[in-house]
Amino acid sequence: MIKDRLEVVFRQSFEIEKFTEDLSIDNVPGWDSMAHVGLILALQKEFAISIPPADAIELTSVKNIIRYLANRDV
Amino acid sequence: MDWESFKKLKGDEGWLVIRRHAGVVSDALRQKTLVLKHQADIAFVSSYTVDPLADYVQVFSAQNDLAVNSYIAPYGQFNQELLNPQSELYRASPQLTFLLIEIESLLTNDAVDEQAQSSVLSRLQGLVDAFLKNSTGILVINTFPACPSWPLQVLPDQRRILIEKLNAGIIERYQSHPRIQIIDLDALVAYAGCQNALSPQMMSMAKIPFSETFLNFLARRIISHIVATLGLARKCLVLDCDNTLWGGIIGEDGLDGIQIGHDSPGREYLEFQKTILELYQQGVILAINSKNNKDDVMQVLNEHPQMLLREKHFASILVNWDPKPQNMQKIADQINIGLDAMVFIDDNPAERQMMRQSLPQVEMLEMPADPSLFARTLRETGCFTRAYLTEEDKNRGQIYAAQRQREQFQQSCATLEDFLKSLEMVVSIHPAGKDDIKRVAQLTQRTNQFNLTTRRYTEAAIAAMAQNPSWRIYVLGLKDKFGDNGTVGLALVEIQPKKWRVDTFLMSCRVIGRQVEDAMVDRICRDAAKAGCISVSAEYIPTAKNNLVAGFWDKMGFEKENADAKQVRYSKQLKNYQSPQFLYLKIV
Incomplete structure (x- = not known):
């Protein structure tokens, strides 16, 4: 469920072919430090949570984001 | 990219x-796979x-057929970029430069006190002066948000009061400067x-003071400045x-x-009419x-x-059962403006669709279903935004x-001669004097049909021209028995020793x-002859809109000098x- 919603966010935001847990700031074109801020905003909106800056720095891969969102109980 | 869905963003x-x-x-x-009608360097x-x-x-400007090429100075480098005459900013020579700064960046320490007020103003003045010296473009500056914070004491917020005073100082000092917008x-x-507007989180993550929602807002404001x-x-x-x-x-x-009236339902429409009347008073033509x-x-x-809104407010009233695009074309002909200068509001989606398909140049405003939001929606569109308002704007309705x-x-005169004679025209x-600069710039920017070269000039460029002895700016005013038409004609003439060149010639x-x-052509030729000139040269540069004047110079006794259809050159021996x-005409 989280993964499906996350996929929607990713497809709106980046040009990706397959959505997998291996996607990260290192291999998704366009996911740079500036886009990362946009991604955090999009995640906050989609999952109705507030992500503090210290957590935001860690969320640089799909795997990390899924784990984080699961912990946040969204 | 899907253009239709792009347009809907x-x-x-x-x-x-x-x-x-x-x-x-x-x-x-960049790859020229997308070509837009207008472009701007900012x-x-x-x-x-x-x-x-x-x-x-x-994104928003591309939606409106405007390609914006932006130079973005490195983060936080506004002082260096403005003060150094060799900076990348000045090398890029943009038409508009947006100096977007926070009050903190102009404070020597963080306190906003009486002293800060004058020091902020003088630092801002330093930046503005440097810009005016090193650039010929427009500078857009901002006032500072005087946002109240949650009061810690049961006392008025001194910081807010001081920033408001400072803002008043900025507006007073710069609001009528021809090269500064606020x-x-x-x-x-x-x-x-x-x-809603300010976001501590954005500030912390990306050093942006504003929320996403407000960036959206501010971007639209910026585009209004470019468009204006x-x-x-x-x-x-x-x-x-x-x-x-009205409703019903x-x-x-x-x-x-x-x-329609003061009570609801009806009040919504009265509010909407108030906004329309406000636009009318700022020079928007109504139909x-x-x-x-x-x-x-009726x-x-x-x-x-x-x-x-009454009959007298409308320049054209077409009420019939003909297709609306057909009426729209008639209105454009009657008022003598292009379809791309028109905005249409209609509650019927089918009519809007039809207009969009037949006359895509006309801008269709999508109004919300709830009429109580009409006035606000019209205000926020920004399609009528001007950088300044001239006397002509304020009187356009009466004109x-x-x-x-x-x-x-x-129609009541037997012949054209009778009509012209009885108009009692005084030219x-x-x-151009100092007071004419705005109107002159506006005429170059807005006149499309009776415009021989369609060269657009900013107020800044006209102001510079007015002080340059190798240019002469002729403005023509016309009065007749029905009133003052205001400034309706303009010629920009470059003065060379033996030959004058008509750079711009236009009439309302x-x-x-x-x-x-x-009369205008005669005046230029007379002055040139008096100055010992041998000939006057002129051009006709065809556009989609100025076919009306294709044979103008021929009619004025000028001789064609080349066969270049894109830029026909003429000259007249004196x-x-x-x-x-x-x-x-009586010429004074």
Whole structure:
């Protein structure tokens, strides 16, 4: 469920072919430090949570984001 | 990229979506797979990160057929970029430079106190002076958000009061400067609401003081400045009647049954009319395009006690059962403006669709379903935004009303000669003074049909020209028995020792066919001959709109010098120059 919603966010935001847990700031074109801020905003909106800056720095891969969102109980 | 869905992006999809589209637009513009009608070079110099703001600007402007090429100065480098004459900013020579800064960036320590007020103003003045010296473009500065913070004491917020005073100082000092424009950021933030507009989280993550929502807002404001400066603002608002100007259907509900007045339902429409009237008072031409019985609509306009808008406010009223695109074309012909200067509001989606398909140049405003939001929606569109308002703007409504009278009068005259003679026209031609600069720039930006070269000049460029002895700016004013037409003609002439060159020659369409243009040409030739000139040269540069004047120079006795269809050059020898006779004009 989280993964499906996350996929929607990713497809709106980046040009990706397959959505997998291996996607990260290192291999998704366009996911740079500036886009990362946009991604955090999009995640906050989609999952109705507030992500503090210290957590935001860690969320640089799909795997990390899924784990984080699961912990946040969204 | 799917253009239709791109056109529908509103900015509330989130910045990342906007950013992605901005990237696609930039690439397409660079590779020329996307070609837009207008373009602008701008720059951002800022104390914070502006990349996201530039993304919004790129997307919204492309939606409006405007390609914006932005130079973004490195983060926080606004002092260096403005003070160093060799900076990248000045090398990029943008038409508009947006200096977007926070008050903190101008404070020596963080305290906002009485002393800070004068030191902020003087630091700002230093930056402005450097810009004015090193650039010929427009500088756009901002006021500072005087957002109240939650009061810690039961005392008035001193910081807010001081910033408000400072803002008043900025506005007073710069508001009438020809090369400075002001984004009243304080007012804009207040309009959006401080809590919605400012985002500590964005500041912390990306050094951007604003929320996504507010970036959307601010981007639209920035585009308004570009559109206004480039003279791309629309000129005429065309309105439907039923469920647009009033609630209900006049043909069915009758004069007593339609909704318009101080109580709801009806109040929404009165508020909407107030905003329309405000636009009218700022020079927007109004017209009606409606499917109805004409008598019914005229009865509402003339007799309904609660109507704010009356017959006299409209330059053209087309009420019939013809297709609306056909009426729209007639209105454009009657008022003598292009379809791309028109905006249409109609509550019927089918009519809107039809207009969009037949006349895509006309801008269709999508109004919300709830009429109580009409006024706000119209205000926020920004399609009529001007960089300044001239006296002409304020009087345009009356000028067009007088034009209707003239036309009625012409129909009552037996011949054109009778008509021209009885108009009692008085023409005055004089070099542009300080008070004319705005109007002159505006004429170059807005005149499309009777314009021989269609060269657009900013107020800054005209101001420089007025001080340059190798240029002469002729403005022509016209009065007649129906009133003052204002400044209706303009020529920009470059003075060379033996040869004068007419760079720009234009007339307002209101006065076409009244021999006023002949008087202007005569004046230039006479002055040139007096100055010992051998010849006067001129050009005709065809555009989609100025076919009207294709043979103008030939008619004025100029000789064609080349066969280049894109830029026809002419000249007139001045040996033994003799002025023509003016039978209908008194020239002062």
